[in-house]
Amino acid sequence: MNISLICFTKAGAAMCVRLMEGLSKSGDVCEGFGSEESGLLPMNASLKEWTREQFDKKEGIVFIGATGIAVRAIAPYLKGKDKDPAIVVLDDLGRFSISLLSGHLGGANELATRAAALSGGQAVITTATDNHGKFAVDLFAKEQGLFITRLEKIKEISASLLKGEEVGLFSDFPVEGNLPEGLLKDVSTTPSIYISVKKHPGEERVDSLLLVPKIVVLGIGCRKGVPFETIKSAVEQVLMDWNINKESIAACASIDIKKEEPGICEFASHYGISFVTYPAEVLSKAKGEFTSSSFVKQVTGVDNVCERAAIVCAEEMGGGKLFIKKQPCQGVTVAAAIRDWKVKI
Template identity: 45%
Template sequence: MTRAYLAFTAKGLALAEKLAAEYPGSVARCGHEPGQPGLADWTARQFAHSDALIFVGAVGIAVRAIAPHCKSKASDPAVVVLDECGRFAVPVLSGHLGGANELARRLAAVCGAVPVITTATDANGVFAVDEWARHQNCAVLEPERIKKVSGALLAGRTVRFASDWPIAGSPPAGLAEDAATPELALTLCPAGDALHLVPHIGVLGVGCRRGTGADTLAEAFAAFCAQAGFAPQCIAAAASIDLKQNEAGLLAFCQSRGWPVEFFTAEQLRQAPGSFTPSAFVQSVTGVDNVCERAAVLAAGGPLVFHKFARTGVTFALAARPFAPDWRWQHV
């Protein structure tokens, strides 16, 4: 998590530096002296580039500063405010998905403050699905449906869930397994009107002709997702053969999505465990009978989920990293 602290007084700056010593991040003081950032400029820059903004000052100042930038609970950074005396730590934005509640608790522990947590699920001791999803490294596909799940739990109703993986521990109060008609689903392939949590565990294996452009790769990828039915949010990284490590189109395609790319030699690919779709042509060009499937498996350290897909000179495959969801995340 990248953090940015902003103080307004010398006393506040001392507290910000104390907090940053425990939970590192950039520290700045807002003011009118040379070299000190303006509130609006600092907020705009950090809101776009940091995972968490910590204001040491008045809540009202923070609220006015962030108001023009707030867009969605799925993308807004965490915002926490501490008074300059270090008495209270208040999560203001993205309490669950952004981790502001947890950050407020941790910062409060550093300076002896009281964390002021106001989210309804926390106040009532009810399971918070969005916070659980974040701790399980899952994307929430339909953030607008979070309130349906939380509202049902707060009202004392049972929420049915389904998962493509076994979940360790006992389900929290109010949740019951029901694969037929779930209201909450942990899956790579979302379907229906449940709230879908997608683990960020996929590795995309890629093969392509020399000179393939990023647009061609993007079009083929969209077709792969549509045919296989998986959510692209599951992908955490990509992989290919080292012959492709200077392919501008491939690099641009992955960079635009924030995916790191790992490249393997033909010899390394031949050592990948499993059964793969062979191609005599690929063997003649690369020295190994399959690139996309083998690269995905090696990079993921886990099994293939979707085998080779071919379109317009591009091949894709998807493998999954090991994944072990746990209801007991607060205790492990």
């Protein structure tokens, strides 16, 4: 985790250094701000401006001081539980380590617990599911790498579990492990949880919290110079036609002669996914039945780019299968493979 720490007293500076040393040993990247004589970075701005800057670039912020200072500092910059960094507050003696914001999705509960272990103090965790030992769907989604489509449903599911009610779990993928108390597999309840790559889950699951795994690999082929807008439009048309949620896309792939194709590179950057390419000889060894084109083979050295690239990339990610064959759209060819994946409880 990329963490900024800030302190306001001499005792706080000592605690800041102690936390930085311990967190760094765990692999966290830490920056401490406070008095220069303590070896910390100077805060060359108001606390308000400093906090704004940290919100934009850090995964976690630790305030060592009064909780009120932290609350007033962060208040103008709160965006949402899926966007805010983890906020933790410790008193300058380290007696209490408070998870203040983004306990589950941001990781503040875990960070507060680790900080308490380093300070010798008490972690203060106030999320109800943790304190009552109930299943936390947002923490589960984070651990599984699932995109949450309707954040408001998290409250409904947590409230049901806290009341002792049961919540149905539906999945388009195998579920491995024992379900926690309160979850029932394939039993219709309101609300319920549905794990799928579908954009629209259908009438039966319309009220479910939809969790989307990033397991779809796109294969893309195009003529030289096809603009980003055309590639984006073509991909999104295919996704719509096949009812695939764009949040399920893990990567896109093509042949190596497209390695620096501006439109595909910009598409990958826009979606925040990796773009991998393979030489024709690697693509030609892909196993399966592919849509063959003599023209494509004449130009690239292999009879199909998009399908083969998608399946080769999925195989590198642990295995998969082609589930959308070559789709010509606006001068772009799009195919998709889906990784072999299971839900692990």
